Structure formats: structure tokens, C-alpha cells
Amino acid sequence: MPRMTMIEAIRDAHVVAMEADPDVIVMGEDVGYFGGVFRCTAGLQKQFGVARCFDTPISELGIVGTGVGMAAYGLKPVIEIQFADYMYPGYDQLVSEAARLRYRSAGEFTCPMVVRMPTGGGIFGAQTHSQSPEALFTHVAGLKTVVPSTPADAKGLLLAAIADPDPVIFLEPKRLYNGPYDGHHDRPSVPWSKHPDGEVEAGHYTIPLGKARIVREGTDATLVTYGTMVHVALAAVEEAGIDVEVIDLRTLLPLDLETITASVCKTGRCVVLHEATLTSGYGAELAALIQQDCFYSLEAPILRVAGWDTPYPHAQEWDYFPGPARVRRALETVMKD
Incomplete structure (x- = not known):
């Protein structure tokens, strides 16, 4: 291709x-x-x-x-x-x-x-x-x-x-x-x-809206993310020493909740990752839905890793972004509980 x-x-x-x-x-x-x-x-x-x-x-x-x-x-x-x-x-x-x-x-x-x-x-x-x-x-x-x-x-x-x-x-x-x-x-x-x-297929093809992709399979915890943060998640998992399942949402709405909940019910632990501000970010909706559907399977609280609750800090841009270190800390925290 x-x-x-x-x-x-x-x-x-x-x-x-x-x-x-x-x-x-x-x-x-x-x-x-x-x-x-x-x-x-x-x-x-x-x-x-x-x-x-x-x-x-x-x-x-x-x-x-x-x-x-x-x-x-x-x-x-x-x-x-x-x-x-x-x-x-x-x-x-x-x-x-x-x-x-x-x-x-x-x-x-x-x-x-x-x-x-x-x-x-x-x-x-x-x-x-x-x-x-x-x-x-x-x-x-x-x-x-x-x-x-x-x-x-x-x-x-x-x-x-x-x-x-x-x-x-x-x-x-x-x-x-x-x-x-x-x-x-x-x-x-x-x-x-x-x-x-x-690699990109030539000609016409479509990917259905509302269908997530399991980028990496794992058994210890589930990491739900999208966009740029998919690559941050993979970098974090490589160094975490934890068998993490990474899900790329692709579509935020309609949301493939079935893929997410199946993974979290399997692993019992979940971290939600996005670049946007934490408060009222899309991760809050994800955490609420996962808690609602996976409550009896969860072994630890769902954690969110996101941008700061501040106007976009130009001079501190790369500190503002959630990086692998912050993601690893969240994964280590959910594994302790």
C-alpha cells in the first residue's frame, strides 16, 4: 500500500x-x-x-x-x-x-x-x-x-x-x-x-463512525484515549512494565462504549487520557459511563490524565501536555489499589 x-x-x-x-x-x-x-x-x-x-x-x-x-x-x-x-x-x-x-x-x-x-x-x-x-x-x-x-x-x-x-x-x-x-x-x-x-489504502474505503480500535491488547489495565494522545499512551506503556490495553476511540460521538466496557470489565482498571483541560473535559463523560457500566468489575477508581485547568500556557506548552511520565504515574496508581 x-x-x-x-x-x-x-x-x-x-x-x-x-x-x-x-x-x-x-x-x-x-x-x-x-x-x-x-x-x-x-x-x-x-x-x-x-x-x-x-x-x-x-x-x-x-x-x-x-x-x-x-x-x-x-x-x-x-x-x-x-x-x-x-x-x-x-x-x-x-x-x-x-x-x-x-x-x-x-x-x-x-x-x-x-x-x-x-x-x-x-x-x-x-x-x-x-x-x-x-x-x-x-x-x-x-x-x-x-x-x-x-x-x-x-x-x-x-x-x-x-x-x-x-x-x-x-x-x-x-x-x-x-x-x-x-x-x-x-x-x-x-x-x-x-x-x-x-500505510494508506489507495482508492475509496471507509472506517465506520462509532467504532473504536484496540491499538494494544493487555490484561492489567485499560487506557482510553484518542488523537495525539494515542501515541503518548503507547510511549508510556512501553516503559511502565504493566500489561495495558490501549483503546483509540477514533469517534467521540457516536461512542463505541461496548469496546470500552468489555476491556475495562476484563482488566478491572482504567485510565482516561486527553490533551484538553481536565475539568468538564470529555474524559469526565467517559469516566462516568465506564463507572456506570463497569462498577462491579472495577478494582480501583478510574483516573483521568489531562491538560491543566488554565488558559493555554504558551511558554509552558510541553509541560501542559500530558506526557508519558504523567500517564505512567496514573497507571501505577490504579495498579496499587
Whole structure:
């Protein structure tokens, strides 16, 4: 199979979808001639024309609102928001229009729209370029939320999201764009072209939304995570001396709770890991659901490892990120109980 970076896999997913369906439209700030700030849409305008890949004004409210109208009309817009932090001006359109359109119209209209956003830190982008706001989207009934951790997943999940009849939030971890993150450093340890996770199937394929992936099987404890933190989890487990089962959620909503609970009931211990702020982060929902379904199998309290409860600290970015050491401490703690 060909090998790709996550950027290349996302671009390839656009090409495959646009070739197969003339209703797929790509729009956003600088996605056309420039090819996007991270180059995920490079070459699409040249290949498909300005009517199907075009630049928009700098107005997230207008971009998302236009996408809702296009989707209701019957098109399939794929919107790029340059950074997840920029979504806040357009959040009302997501909550009040996109997520509710099917329900408000009693099924007469749907909103087959994908909103792609780079998420998380790793580029020293400070408070307005590095946030992880996934919990804001998972709280909204009617939205689906996806976070890939490999190029192959990025392509398959994006193609599934484009085909979905309802709005999908597609969050792309910036630290994984150009190479596999080894869980320790601020740059790829090895290029995707030499890494097993860099293999991406050619042509069209999809990965079902709502299906988690067991990245590593284990018997002592379960580590539930997604996105960049999958690689941090694997780095932590390598040095922990504990047989940990690592689950990559892939999709936050719909959530594959069956895979999670089966694992936790088997191991009896669980750590939840994410980059976003701890308080009211998505890990709180995961911990509540796991406790609810696995209470009589748990041998220790469920622990969460996450970012600090503070505005994003630019100067202390790499301390803010949950790293292998923090994850190992949590695993050691649940094993003591």
C-alpha cells in the first residue's frame, strides 16, 4: 500500500470523494489557490475548479452558515476552519442550525456537512491556535465528532464523514500532520514513509463512525484515549512494565462504549487520557459511563490524565501536555489499589 502523511491522506480523501460525487464542495479560508494553511487541500482547486474548491471571507459565522444552507439544498460541503480555536464565532450556526436541522424539519431537510479543524498544540501557537475544544461539540445533540490518530484512519474516517447524512466535526491533531509522534518530542521521530502507520489504502474505503480500535491488547489495565494522545499512551506503556490495553476511540460521538466496557470489565482498571483541560473535559463523560457500566468489575477508581485547568500556557506548552511520565504515574496508581 502507498504510504502517506496525515496531510496527504486527508487530501487524498478529498480527491476520492470529489471524483466520485460532484455534490462534494470544499470551502474555507485559503483552501483554494493556497491549498490551506497546512496544505490539506493543495491542488484541489486546480483539479476541480473554483466552483468546487473556493476561498471564503474571514468569517467563521458566515462559512458555517453558508455550509448549512448548501447542505440543506442538497450539496455536501466540506468546510475547513483554519484552527479549532477559530470556531467560536461559528459555534451558534453549528448548535442552532446544523445540529438541529433534521429534527426541526421532521426529517424534510438534513445537513450532510463536514467541518474540518486542526486541533491541539505542538506548534507553539499559543492560546488562539492550540486549544482542544472537542467537549464543546460532543455536548451538542445532532453533531458527530471524529478525531483520527493515523493517516489511514484520517482518510477512512473522513470519507465516512463526507458520506454521512448529518453534520460531522472532524478534528485533526496538528502534531500528527507530518509524521508519527513518538509521545516524547516536538517533532516526528521517523517519517510516515518509514512507519507502519503510514500505510494508506489507495482508492475509496471507509472506517465506520462509532467504532473504536484496540491499538494494544493487555490484561492489567485499560487506557482510553484518542488523537495525539494515542501515541503518548503507547510511549508510556512501553516503559511502565504493566500489561495495558490501549483503546483509540477514533469517534467521540457516536461512542463505541461496548469496546470500552468489555476491556475495562476484563482488566478491572482504567485510565482516561486527553490533551484538553481536565475539568468538564470529555474524559469526565467517559469516566462516568465506564463507572456506570463497569462498577462491579472495577478494582480501583478510574483516573483521568489531562491538560491543566488554565488558559493555554504558551511558554509552558510541553509541560501542559500530558506526557508519558504523567500517564505512567496514573497507571501505577490504579495498579496499587
